[in-house]
Amino acid sequence: MPTVVLPTAGDLLHFELGVAYEIFGNPPREATEGWYDVLLCGPGPVRIGPFTVEPDHGLDRVATADTVIVPACADVDVPPPPELVEAVRAAHEAGARVASLCTGAFVLGAAGLLDGRRATTHWAHAAELAARHPLAVVDPDVLYTDNGSVLTAAGKAAAVDLCLHLIHLDHGAAVANSVARRLVMSPHRSGGQAQFVGTPVQARGDHRLADLLAWAQQRLDRPLTVTDMAREAHTSPRHLGRQFxxxxxxTPMQWLLTQRVRRAQELLEATDESIETVALATGMGTATTLRRQFKRIVGIPPAAYRNSFRSAGPA
Known part of the structure; x- marks a missing residue:
């Protein structure tokens, strides 16, 4: 029986730990043999939110696991415990498959397991993961990454996606689909986490481009060029590019295109306007252009986005 170890060291989030324990600890009827032996391993009892978790074994047991799943860290500004990092590294060196859920990727990064590998984490912490571990190839848009022996998942619900992916690898599609049905979710979600990123807002309103950005955002339904924006800012297009x-x-045009797509997201969520009307209202011109740029930036087509995020009624 393969062992799945969940390390319970450090300051953890209970959702990801609970999700992994639920998925790997409860075999579906279709799994006739070879299901998982799930173990909690840590230095002692740990408080996780409103719960106290008692480990089954110490951290030394991590190194003997077949699969190690590192739950999310509650605070990425706090370095993970050295004993946890060493236990995860030892497990990987011994041949274990190591996966992280959400900010658990920071533990894998500290263990050196992300160097030269594609990785992800919750989109809100992806930039920090990339800055802290520059040898990792951080992709903030995907739901999970699979490097064979090292896997990472984005935030919260993406932890379920990765767990289902692991079951699919180990037991096939039928078993993974059965587990997904029990969880009342799709066994595979389309797109990546780019569709869940909130509309970017400048942290401060007193930077040198604040007035120009506000001016441009009020004119997203109109044709705008870098020259137009530079003229409004009383500078040259080249200098404006450096400021952006x-x-x-x-670049100014990359920013402008992103704002148009974010505005399209708002309209798709809150109104019944057609794709053609949304394209005009966001300065995209045609539905074809909107669909192409929306799919490139968000990861799914506008119609699919509307189906997923439509509000209860029009704004």
């Missing part, structure tokens, strides 16, 4: 890269990390 310094302040928002994008």
């Amino acid at each position: 890269r310094a302040v928002v990390g994008q």
